[in-house]
Amino acid sequence: xxxxxxxxxxxxxxxxxxxxxxxxxxxxxxxxxxxxxxxxxxxxxxxxxxxxxxxxxxxxxxxxxxxxxxxxxxxxxxxxxxxxxxxxxxxxxxxxxxxxxxxxxxxxxxxxxxxxxxxxxxxxxxxxxxxxxxxxxxxxxxxxxxxxxxxxxxxxxxxxxxxxxxxxxxxxxxxxxxxxxxxxxxxxxxxxxxxxxxxxxxxxxxxxxxxxxxxxxxxxxxxxxxxxxxxxxxxxxxxxxxxxxxxxxxxxxxxxxxxxx
Numbered sequence: 001x002x003x004x005x006x007x008x009x010x011x012x013x014x015x016x017x018x019x020x021x022x023x024x025x026x027x028x029x030x031x032x033x034x035x036x037x038x039x040x041x042x043x044x045x046x047x048x049x050x051x052x053x054x055x056x057x058x059x060x061x062x063x064x065x066x067x068x069x070x071x072x073x074x075x076x077x078x079x080x081x082x083x084x085x086x087x088x089x090x091x092x093x094x095x096x097x098x099x100x101x102x103x104x105x106x107x108x109x110x111x112x113x114x115x116x117x118x119x120x121x122x123x124x125x126x127x128x129x130x131x132x133x134x135x136x137x138x139x140x141x142x143x144x145x146x147x148x149x150x151x152x153x154x155x156x157x158x159x160x161x162x163x164x165x166x167x168x169x170x171x172x173x174x175x176x177x178x179x180x181x182x183x184x185x186x187x188x189x190x191x192x193x194x195x196x197x198x199x200x201x202x203x204x205x206x207x208x209x210x211x212x213x214x215x216x217x218x219x220x221x222x223x224x225x226x227x228x229x230x231x232x233x234x235x236x237x238x239x240x241x242x243x244x245x246x247x248x249x250x251x252x253x254x255x256x257x258x259x260x261x
Contacts, residue, residue, distance in 0.1 A: 001013075002014065002083070004076075004079050004083050004145055006054075006075065006076055006079060008062075008068060009054055009062050010053060010060045011076050011080065012032070012051060012059045013051035013083070013084075014032065014049070014050050014051070015049050015051060015084055016039050016043040016048040016049075016050070017039075017043025017044065017045075017046060017047055017048050017097070018047050019045055020045075020089075020090060020113065020249075020252070021043060021046065021047045021049060021081065021086035021088070021089035021090065022048050022049065022089060022090040022092065023051070023080065023081060023091050023092070024042075024048065024049070024050055024097070025053065025092070025093030025094075025096075025100055025101060026049065026056070026057075026093065026096075026097050027094045027095030027119075027178070027231075027232075028095060028096040028173065028174065029056070029140075029164075029170055029173075029224075030056070030094075030162045031052050031057030031058070031155050031162045031164070032050035032052050032232070032237065033163070035048075035234065036139060037184070037234065037235065037238045038238065038241065038242060038245075041101075041162075041242040041246060042246070044248075045249050045250060046090065046245060046249060047086070049080060049086070051076070053076070053096075053097075053100075053177070054073070054076065054161075054169070054173065054191070055169030055170055055173035055177075056169070056173065057163065057164060061165060061166050061169025061170075061172075062172075063168070065172050065175065067176075068172045068173050068176025068182075069177060070094060070100065070177060070180075071174050073103075073177055074100060074103050074104050074107050074108070077104050078111070081111065085168050088110070088255070089111065089112070089113060090114045090115075090116060090125045090249065091104050091105065091111075091112050091116070091164075091173035092117065093116075093117075093118065093120070094118040094233075094234070095118075095162070095231065096121055096177065096178055096206040097118075097120075098117040098118055098119065098120025099120055099122065099123070099185060100177075101116070101148070102114060102115070102120075102122060102188065102192075103116060103185050105152055105194070106185060110168065112194055113194060113195075113255065114195040114252050115192065115195070115197070115218075115243065116196075116197050116198075116199070117196065117214060118198075118200070118208050118234065118250070119199070119201060119211075119233055120211075120214075122188075122189060122214055123180050123182075124180065124183060124184040124186065125183050130180050133179075133180060134142055137174045138174070138175060140171075140174045140177065141170075141254060142171075143170070144168075144170050144171040144174070148167045149164055149166070149170075152164075156168070163220045174247070189217035190217050190219070192194070192218045192221075193219070195220065195248070195253070196214075196218045196220070196222070197221070197222050197223075198215050198218075198222070199223075199224050199226065199231075199233060199245070200224075200226070200233065201225075201226050201228045201230045201231060201233035201236060201237070202225050202226060202227045202228065202229060203229060204229070204230075211225075222248065224242045224244040226244065227240075
């Protein structure tokens with residue numbers, strides 16, 4: 001499988017199909033394997049690029065806490081697009097992957113053709129709400145340090161089936177990538193100027209209001225609520241997820257001279 005080197009940190013990615021590039025990012029403590037049920041459907045219409053965030057799956061698990069951050073994650077995404085020869089791409093992800101997709105838009109607006117935001121929150125306006133989120137992330141990290149990867153076996157479906165090599169990288173990722181520093185991603189939403197699809201499971205209660213908020217703030221955004229689905233909407237209802245996403249991809253404005261990779 002292809003890998004890129006990011007200052008000594010190897011990042012795993014995989015490429016499927018041909019057509020306009022689509023980079024999908026998994027959620028925290030999941031891996032690129034969470035998208036494997038959608039490869040056939042999405043790779044018919046796109047060059048589908050999947051990857052494992054640092055501290056996850058088949059990517060490296062650096063011991064340095066400073067090797068984990070939002071900025072480094074966004075940089076990893078840009079480097080993967082460079083590696084596959086994609087100047088612009090549809091950028092999407094679930095949960096933390098969706099948040100990082102919004103952060104990528106903030107850093108590399110001209111490289112984003114469209115956004116696919118799945119079961120995601122855009123952050124917090126209020127410091128106390130953000131700190132409550134961060135406290136939960138740090139508690140997750142502490143539990144991984146104490147109990148190891150066994151913590152994930154009782155987690156949500158996309159996490160319980162994920163394969164990781166060690167718990168320390170996941171703990172450091174929780175502290176450095178899952179925690180949030182400011183409201184800049186949330187403040188970005190009214191300035192997003194690309195087609196955006198927001199997908200959320202009807203049973204993903206913590207993210208329903210966040211999805212409504214993003215749909216209201218992003219001009220022209222389309223929102224799809226998928227019944228009988230929780231936080232891993234593409235795993236809970238794979239066909240309904242594909243039925244929501246494929247028309248969005250097929251109806252994107254054509255980019256003259258930019259189709260494909």
